[in-house]
Amino acid sequence: MSPRQAFAPLLDFAAPAGYRLLPFRFARIPGVPGKVLVTSEVGEFAFISEEDLRALVAGTLDPGSNAYADLQARHVLVESNSHAAMRMSTSKYRTRKSFLKGGPALHMFVVTLRCDHSCRYCQVSRRSGDEARFDMSTDTAAAAVDLMFQSPSPSLTVEFQGGEPLLAFGRIQQVVDLVEERRVREGRAVTYSMTSTLHLADEEMLAFMRRHDFQLSTSLDGPAALHDANRPLPSRDSHARTVAAIDRVRATLGHQSLSALTTLTRESLRHPEAVVDEYVRLGFPSVFLRPLSPFGFAAKSAGRIGYAMEEFLPFYEKALAHIVDLNRRGVVIQEAYAGFLLTHILTPFPIGYVDLRSPTGAGLGARVYNYDGGVYASDEGRMLAEMGDHSFRLGYVQDSHADLLQSDAMQLILAAGVAESLPGCSDCAFLPYCGADPVFNLAREGDPVGHRAGNAHCTKHTGLFQILFRYLAEADPEVMRIFLSWATRRPARGLAAAVGEAA
Amino acid sequence: MPSDHLSGSLAGKPEIPFEAAFSVTIDLSVFPREVVLRACYAFADRCHCWVQGDGPGSLLVAFRDRTGKLDAADTKGAFANALVDFALRADIETRTADVRRILVATAMAEAAGTAALR
Numbered sequence: 001m002s003p004r005q006a007f008a009p010l011l012d013f014a015a016p017a018g019y020r021l022l023p024f025r026f027a028r029i030p031g032v033p034g035k036v037l038v039t040s041e042v043g044e045f046a047f048i049s050e051e052d053l054r055a056l057v058a059g060t061l062d063p064g065s066n067a068y069a070d071l072q073a074r075h076v077l078v079e080s081n082s083h084a085a086m087r088m089s090t091s092k093y094r095t096r097k098s099f100l101k102g103g104p105a106l107h108m109f110v111v112t113l114r115c116d117h118s119c120r121y122c123q124v125s126r127r128s129g130d131e132a133r134f135d136m137s138t139d140t141a142a143a144a145v146d147l148m149f150q151s152p153s154p155s156l157t158v159e160f161q162g163g164e165p166l167l168a169f170g171r172i173q174q175v176v177d178l179v180e181e182r183r184v185r186e187g188r189a190v191t192y193s194m195t196s197t198l199h200l201a202d203e204e205m206l207a208f209m210r211r212h213d214f215q216l217s218t219s220l221d222g223p224a225a226l227h228d229a230n231r232p233l234p235s236r237d238s239h240a241r242t243v244a245a246i247d248r249v250r251a252t253l254g255h256q257s258l259s260a261l262t263t264l265t266r267e268s269l270r271h272p273e274a275v276v277d278e279y280v281r282l283g284f285p286s287v288f289l290r291p292l293s294p295f296g297f298a299a300k301s302a303g304r305i306g307y308a309m310e311e312f313l314p315f316y317e318k319a320l321a322h323i324v325d326l327n328r329r330g331v332v333i334q335e336a337y338a339g340f341l342l343t344h345i346l347t348p349f350p351i352g353y354v355d356l357r358s359p360t361g362a363g364l365g366a367r368v369y370n371y372d373g374g375v376y377a378s379d380e381g382r383m384l385a386e387m388g389d390h391s392f393r394l395g396y397v398q399d400s401h402a403d404l405l406q407s408d409a410m411q412l413i414l415a416a417g418v419a420e421s422l423p424g425c426s427d428c429a430f431l432p433y434c435g436a437d438p439v440f441n442l443a444r445e446g447d448p449v450g451h452r453a454g455n456a457h458c459t460k461h462t463g464l465f466q467i468l469f470r471y472l473a474e475a476d477p478e479v480m481r482i483f484l485s486w487a488t489r490r491p492a493r494g495l496a497a498a499v500g501e502a503a
Numbered sequence: 504m505p506s507d508h509l510s511g512s513l514a515g516k517p518e519i520p521f522e523a524a525f526s527v528t529i530d531l532s533v534f535p536r537e538v539v540l541r542a543c544y545a546f547a548d549r550c551h552c553w554v555q556g557d558g559p560g561s562l563l564v565a566f567r568d569r570t571g572k573l574d575a576a577d578t579k580g581a582f583a584n585a586l587v588d589f590a591l592r593a594d595i596e597t598r599t600a601d602v603r604r605i606l607v608a609t610a611m612a613e614a615a616g617t618a619a620l621r
Contacts, residue, residue, distance in 0.1 A: 023599040023606070025592070041603060057591055086606065094610035101614060423544055427592055453548035 018059065019077045022089060026053060027429035029466050032473040042092040043348060043432035044074035047473050092348040096432065099350040099357055099365055102153040103401075106354060106366040108379055109144060109175055110161045111136045112168035113371055113386075117197060117238070119219075119231045120305055121263050121292055126163050135168050136371040143397035144369035145178040150401035151367075155189040157352075161368075161379065166200040176212055191215065197231075197238075198245035206252040213257075216249060218242065220260040220282070222268060222275035230265055246282060261288035261336070265305040269312065272319035280326065280333050288336035289319055291460065293380065293440075309456050313463035320467060327482045327492070339486040341468060344433035346487040354378070356435040358425075360417030363394060363410050373397045375404060377413055380439040391448075392439055413438055416448035424452030430465040516563075519553050523565035525575050527582070531560050534586045538593050539564065542585040549573060 023041040035047040038056075048056070052067040056077065061068050071077045075092075078085040113134035115126035136144075148156065158179055160172050176192065183190045193215040201209075209216070221227040224239035231238045249258050260282075262268065262275060279287040291312045292305065323335050340353045354361025355378075363377035373396050376382040381392030391412065394404040404410065416438040419425040425436065437457045441450030444457075452458045471479050485492035519526070529539055539562055543552035550566045550573065557563035566578060 020602075021595060021599050023603040024595065026588075041606065053591075057595060086602075090606055090609045090613065093606055094614050097610065098614070423541075427541065427545075427589070451547065452544070453546075 019061070019063075019072075019079050021056070022075050022078055022085070024076045025427065025429040025431060029469045029473065031466075031470045035473060037429055037469055037473075038071070038074075038076055039429045039432055040074055040076050040089070041432065042075065042089050043096060043344065044076070044092075045345065045469075045472075046070045046074050046076065095348040096350060099361070100359070102155075103151040104363070104365055104367045105151070105153040105155055106157045106159060106352070106361075107144075107148045107151070108159045108161050108366065108368040109136065109141070109172075110163070110368060110370045110382065111141075111165050111171040111175070113163045114167045115162055115164040116167070116199070117164065117231055117233060119263075121230065121265060134163070134371055136171050136369075137373075138171075138174060140369070140371070140373045140397055141171055141175050142178060143373070144375075145175060145182070147369070147375070147397055147399070147401065147404075148179075148367075149182050149186060149188075154187075155191070157191045157193060160192075160194040160196075162196070164197055164200065165194055166196050166198075166205060169200075169205055173208065176208075180212075193217065197242065198249055199238075199241045201245060201248060203252075206248065210253050214253065216253070216258045218246065218249075218258065218260050219263065220246075220279065220284075221262050221264075222271060223278045226268060226271060226275070229267060230263065243282065255283070259286060259288075259336075260284055261290050264289060264291050264312065264315070266307045266311075267305070269307060269315040272315050273322045276319055276322050276326070276333065280331055285332055286334045286336045286339070287323070289316060290337070293383075309459040309463065312460065313467070316464065317467050324471075324479055324482060328478055332492075334486045337464070338468065338483075341433060341464060342483050342487040345468065345472070346484060355437055355440075356433075358417070358419035358431070358434070358436050360413060360436045360438060362392065362417065362437075362439055363404070363413050364417075367394070367404070369397055375399065377409060378439050380443065381409075384439060384443055387443075389442070391442055412448055416441070416450075422449060422452075424458065428462075430461065433465065434461050516557070517555055519555075519565045521551060521553065521565075521567045523553065524568050524573060525579065526563055526565035527579065528557050529562045529564060529586070531562060534590055535593070536562065538586060538589045541589040541592075542582060545585055545589070546578075546582060550578065 024038055026036050026038045029035070029037055032047065034049060036050055036053045037045060037047055038053070039045045048067045048071070052061060052065070055061040056067070056071065061071070061077070068077070072079070075085050075089045113126055114131055115122075117126070148158070158175065160175075162168075165172060172194075179190055192212050194209070195217045198216065198218050219231065220242060221230045227239040227242065228236060233241070246258065246260075260279065268275060275289070276287055291309070292307070320335055320338060323333055326333050340351050340356055343349060343351050344356065350357065354365040357365060361378070362381060366378055368376040368379055368382045370376060370382050370385070374382070374385065374390075375394045375397055376385060377392045377394055384391065385393060392409050394407045394409050416422070417436045419431055419434060419436040422436060425431055425434070428434070438448035438450075440457050441455065442448045445451060445455065450457065471483065481492045481495045484495050488495075539554065543554060543564060546552060549570050551569055553565040553567070555563050566573075
């Protein structure tokens with residue numbers, strides 16, 4: 001018998017020559033010269049040179065190069081004997097699409113269309129405060145709660161909308177009471193939230209909201225002059241009332257129960273730093289810089305207060321730079337939408353923001369129960385209805401969950417709501433992080449698929465991704481720490497060790 | 504590679520339905536029809552593109568300015584680069600189609616299985 005060899009030759013342990021590609025897309029980012037952004041099907045990314053891109057596709061990328069290691073680590077290429085890469089990619093893909101499980105989790109109750117404000121950009125086509133026929137009835141509210149519980153989602157968010165929902169506080173109480181009766185019996189987790197000016201919130205209302213741990217959101221468009229111009233009241237003191245309401249809510253429900261968001265008009269675009277500074281002054285940890293939407297009175301007022309996305313993007317870039325600079329100086333302030341996008345870019349986890357999903361969240365992740373009993377796939381869908389277009393009405397509160405999913409409106413949404421199958425989107429390097437918005441496309445272009453060239457949703461998101469990826473290409477460690485804290489909702493100071501991993 | 508020639512109606516061929524700033528002829532043995540169409544789609548923000556056959560194995564693409572700011576030389580160069588990019592994308596998609604199918608199918612099947620186990 002021949003002597004047994006102590007060690008096998010080194011060559012026996014070498015990986016087989018060559019690699020194969022996993023699905024990926026690529027794009028060039030303006031302001032990042034000489035580099036190409038490569039994004040995998042599961043959303044991992046790397047910047048490589050043009051030469052490396054050509055070599056990658058040709059199958060000749062040098063296995064000893066940094067680019068090879070980066071792309072292998074990010075599952076853009078895999079050596080032929082590796083099953084682990086496929087397992088990991090599969091797991092990340094499943095995680096990214098995990099929002100598909102469980103059915104609609106966000107349920108919006110439009111308890112009234114009445115409002116005491118006259119905001120120039122009102123997207124809900126509000127009614128004046130004395131028109132009670134625009135309130136949700138007792139029977140509609142009860143039927144809507146029944147329908148909500150037909151959703152299989154183990155956790156439900158009940159969000160009250162308007163108009164000004166506090167004008168129908170009795171209906172809010174009724175819905176909460178009905179939900180509380182069923183919640184424990186059915187073993188569901190329920191969160192309550194509300195979007196409101198909060199001007200009408202008295203002690204009784206605030207105590208009720210504290211008992212049920214409401215999460216509140218209010219509008220704050222910036223400093224007083226800007227806010228009052230956008231959101232006029234006869235008393236001309238909307239900003240002062242908003243600040244007083246913020247103080248009352250914080251005193252009763254706590255600081256973390258309240259967030260705010262802007263609606264940006266053409267005048268707002270002249271004041272990026274001032275808008276952010278107002279949020280810092282009032283102690284908000286987050287500002288949501290939200291452009292006008294093409295619904296309701298905003299559509300009618302577009303000539304006076306509107307703007308193209310090409311005008312919004314420079315404003316946003318300045319505001320974001322100011323926010324980053326504030327964070328460098330120790331001021332904790334986040335841009336909320338950047339946080340959503342960075343969660344998608346830097347983690348495999350989906351977010352609760354239904355407009356950034358593929359398949360779209362409309363109808364699948366969210367549902368709106370309108371004051372008149374109509375059930376809509378999204379808040380924008382019911383705004384479109386107030387403008388006379390009921391394309392996205394799934395049905396009525398007397399219908400069943402199955403009826404709504406089989407409705408013509410739901411089929412329309414599904415046909416146009418998967419970004420992976422839309423022209424332009426299917427080629428886009430930002431696809432893993434973005435979403436389809438058939439309601440927006442129908443409102444703007446009369447077509448739920450939309451045409452990518454000139455499509456405002458696409459222009460906006462392409463621009464935002466380019467801004468963020470310019471920062472990510474630079475990979476400044478402090479900026480990366482700030483961005484990672486937004487994506488993971490952890491304080492930046494605890495993330496020093498993690499910064500290198502995210503680059 | 505694309506070749507350039509003056510726009511206008513060509514003898515025996517369908518008339519281009521608009522006043523084209525310029526047109527290019529594309530060799531389909533280099534860039535398949537699908538790639539040409541995707542490049543034209545990507546250029547729709549700045550140009551109207553009219554696509555028609557131009558003899559066996561060729562496509563004619565005529566460009567009309569949409570913005571009033573079209574620079575013909577820049578646009579031709581950018582379009583040529585876009586053809587290369589979309590050809591790369593088509594190549595990548597073809598070579599990774601099976602893997603993508605397996606990845607998505609496995610991910611979704613495992614999600615259903617996990618829920619069933621729970």
